[in-house]
Amino acid sequence: MPDLIKVAKFGGTSMADLTAMKRCASIVSSDPDKKVIVVSATSGTTNLLTELCTEESVETRVEIVSQIKEKHLAICKQFGNPKTLLDEVTALLSELEAIASRKQIMTKMLRDEILSFGERLSSRIFSEVLKVDSGDDIQWLDARTVIKTDNHYGSAEPDIDEIGKASSEILQPLLKDARVVTQGFIGSDSKGTTTTLGRGGSDYSAALFAEAVDADVLEIWTDVTAIYTTDPRIAPDARPITEISFDEAAELSVFGAKVLHPATVVPAIRKNIRVYVGSSIHPEKPGTWIVRDTKEKPVIRAISLRRRQTLVKVHSLDMLHRYGFLAKLFQVLGDHKISVDLVTTSEVSVALTLDSDINNPGQPMLGEEVLEELQKFSEVEIIKDLSLVALVGNNLNQTAGLSGPIFGSLLDVNIHLICHGASSYNLCFLVAEEDAENVVQVLHKQFIK
Template identity: 50%
Template sequence: MNQVCVAKFGGTSVANYQAMCNCAKIVTNNPNTKLVVLSASAGVTNLLVELASGTLDQASIEQRMEKLSAIENSILNDLGRPAAITEEIEKLLHEIRDLANHAIQEHDDALTDRIVSFGEIMSTKLFTEVLNSLGYKAKWFDVRKVMRTDSVFSKAAPIIEVIGNCAKEQIAPLLDDYIVVTQGFIGSNAIGQTTTLGRGGSDYSAALLGEAIPGCAAIEIWTDVPGIYTTDPRLVPEAHAIPEITFSEAAEMATFGAKVLHPATIFPAVRKNIPVFVGSSKEPEKGGTWVRKETNSKPTFRAVALRKNQILLTLQSPNMIGACGFLANIFSIFAKYGISVDLITTSEVSVALTIDYTGS
């Protein structure tokens, strides 16, 4: 098997038929792109979350189902409504409606993850059909066969060793003959229940699969932005894309406000030293940003990230002077309540730190 490139496309990149055709062109322009990971089409996940909530009445369920059906049927219509894929999508929509009605009677986190997973299942089935209709050999693959996780629904943690073994056995053999299309964001636990990795988890899925596939040469993250910018271009018009950045710099930026790359994406790539490319599926000709272990450029500063909705806490006490374990006591309180600290600075008599404001 030759070197393999994993390409991940976000929700806006697969929002409609024309967007999917743009993605197909990106995929087929690189003969090494053999594994494609997709998010749900834009707007679909939010509708599915509402349908899974168990709080909607019958009329509200039908309203959401109409919106959901419109998104999927728009793509089907542009495809010419081939019989097989049309029947598949209609069955999936029918199943979503049944599960949404069931959620009213008996709602739990496992059911939520099951319902939400349909977004990625439908987008990947449709994109596989797009590739095949254009004359390419594409194969749909259910990532739940390999993306093994724990059972923490909505924020499941991947089990790396199992994913690696399963991907080598089940995905790698397909890559010589097919462009394999699979889902981001979703997985399954040890007893086969559908799980999700949390919002932004599609990037993480792509990186985990890239890590697992032998010979992965690059992981491409295609979004609606041509790379990682020096700062938010919506706030600073002079911001520009960074040609290359290190793994550690990208991880810091992602953690502190840069929305282009999911923070967890970095870690599988670091473990295998796989370069990550971030580009725009709408404007691939503009290039993008390469994230690598090391870069040739050494600027005075790389970028400025903004993180909103932060709380600054300042703790002052003369008991800090020369005391052992003072910080440990502070952090044990945060750990008890599951609160993550973003930044911290200390002096002999004070500690200042920031945490996310969640509204609670």
């Protein structure tokens, strides 16, 4: 194994076309320590594959495959059509077309198989681009042989022990003499069936690879130059953050910052792997380092915004001076795999926040079946079209005189829920979607110096 190992992940915009791929190849070639390269599907491909999974018409599905085919063959043609690459890409596209042409029930298992084609195609092409541009020995690796998961298709849970074993047997021997190009987002269960880690899971995959090879650095190359103090599209005076802690980055990612997948930092924390976020479009610009301990620890480092939130209020007199109600409530949610973000309680009520259904914007993740179960022992009120604002920093729950200025600057805003004190790294509250951007602008101007 080399003395220093870096795992570099490139997102969809970094794989957009041949020009973008060559830019990424240059970034990899300039640093001999970049040994494992993890890539996403070319931009827009996962959306097309998702559309294919929801389309009932075989004719339309074949047309979608035709769009994917045209896109990837165009990159190959521009690259110069090396026969081996063209044969491999054509074979993958033919396999996808065969699946799309069959009339069959769209199971979660089949959906994962279909979605995997995006990364499998982009990684095949990029490995050849990198080989030609760098002149190095480049090995293409099927991520499914290393990233082992359970069979919760669509959002599979990695098996860390099995990943470690597969890495030792398959991946690490390759790193002695070559760079390895592989895929993000996909894995396989104990039977070898394709699984996915969920949308945005390529970052997570890269972190799992970094953990498995005991990397020194994990690099996330994207279309933004750094992690910012807030979304620059909301607050033009937002500025890049040079250094941020694991805990702060985790809070930001969970509460809406889209630079990193929320789970990305977990494997990095386990192995204390430094994470770098930079732009593949402007690699010369300084990015953001995510480390265990930062030199500076401001009370408020950044502000994030998480849209499409739903507030669920559960009311029952059975809560009054009795035990077991919360266990009963969360048992129902757990049985239906519903993830809760924030929770507050009173004597007879519980308020909690959920993401709205991404397939039906504005609709809560609670289905009718869940509501019926909850209504057997409580009254349920649902408030939609909300946004979650999170102030992220250090010692927020121990800093006197902070809440007054924060909420004093929002006197005209109706705040539906406040969560403060559970974590020293964040202060969160819910506001109406229509007020959210103004709230972020006001707070950023006042508290980010």
